[in-house]
Amino acid sequence: MSPATGSPARKKRPRVYDPVRTRAAVLAQFGHVREIVGGLREEQLDRPAALGEWTVRELAAHMSMAVGSLVRALREPAPGRAEVSLAQWPFATGTHAGQIADDSSRLAASAPVAELYARVADEVAQVLPGAEDDRIVATRVGAMRFGDFLVTRTVELVVHSDDLARATGLVVPFDRQALAACTRLLADALAVKAPGASTEVRIPPYAVVQCVEGPRHTRGTPPNVVETDPLTWIRLATGRTQWADAIEEAQVRASGERADLVGVLPIMG
Template sequence: MPPAKKRPRAYDLSRTRTAVLAQFDRVREAVAALTEDQLAGPSGLGEWTVRELATHLAMALECVSRQLELPAPPGVKPQLTLVEWPFSANCTKGSADGIAGLVDDPAAAGSDLDALYEETAARFAQLVPTDAGDRLVTTRAGTMRLGDFLVTRTVELVVHTDDLHRATGLDIAYDRQALAACTRLLADALADRAPGGSVEVRVPPFAVVQCIGGPKHTRGTPPNVVEMDPLTWIRLATGRTRWTQALEAAQVSASGERADLAPLLPLMG
């Protein structure tokens, strides 16, 4: 009998909304400090420049506002759950249409970034409610609950904040709630991909999940433990860092014969 899946983690819509806006504000400050030469430089994501990455970050929020200006899609149940989203998404420039329902506006790539960010934040604050999390929105992989879709925006913002940092060298702060939501969603997705209780994955201070079939741990110290910091986990889950690289750099602690996550990573391409 396959392992029973745990009840999905709950997220507070109002707190998620606040975290998304807070992380976007941090990105906005960083982008405003970039020179034209920096904006024209490579982002490390395919052929995207830093300017295109910065534009994409704005569009990650704008897509929520656009959806809320449209009538809610038909149906009462979402076609895509939150924990399924990472497997349908791509946190690199995987297609011309962007990531998980994001529709990038080609004209925006040449726009005034300060004005784009100001307008995007204002529209999001105006249109995204602090309740009504069950309202359905449309993504390219299927309909989702608004509350769940906002959690996916923390992944977009946190992952690409890190991309922006690595491309430009700018130190950009992470909103704690945004970083926590991103970390937890990706950890839960790992447990969903490989259900079981033989390996405990720890990402302090935000997440602990058990995964991979085999003898289940019930008491004491688990025989198979993997532990790392949140950014290392996020980079592994999205393919920015490879498992062997993280082990060699001592960014991951892995003990036990089953404590090998390499076959399961990355979760997002």
């Protein structure tokens, strides 16, 4: 029952993503990354990426692999049914981190980065336009709808575009739709990880979610509010930025006794 109204709480419907915009966002962000990576010198590619033992070269290879996985998923036989929903995906990736890192390192050693990106761009151009969003595809974390898998690629690209920018000191543009989809998926994952309606998390202009157990607020300004910008949110959700640091540097505004999210962050690593 809803504490505020005494009526049954309605289950929130999953967020719907426009497949046309998602396709365009993935291609646009991949294009931004390809342009930056194509201009890197060997010395820049060999710099540490501040992600474990990865170099910038391995980070770049990983991003090409993340988009190339769309092609591999569409070329494999379709599984019988979906096993992983979009809301479950952020929590399913961590157990595969070691294998992902190994595969990225092998890919980086297999060919020049520019060649990897050219190959993926050609393959995606061939298979993506005709792909059906409701088709079930095999992914590393389990079978998913292709449309959902496509949304997860915006997270991979946006998060690692930010990693690439910080590792190289270069400006990597963010496609607006890719940034929006990434922000929303990670915000929705927070609501799954910490269900409730006592705290409102605002990430303008892309997302507002309610989370954390406690009294439900229905009118006026909620007593517990967290607000931040999309890039800070993405860094918090993926462990690139710590909650205490974001608060100290005024990157997050938090008010109310249930507005401390340190216990539920990060969402994914």
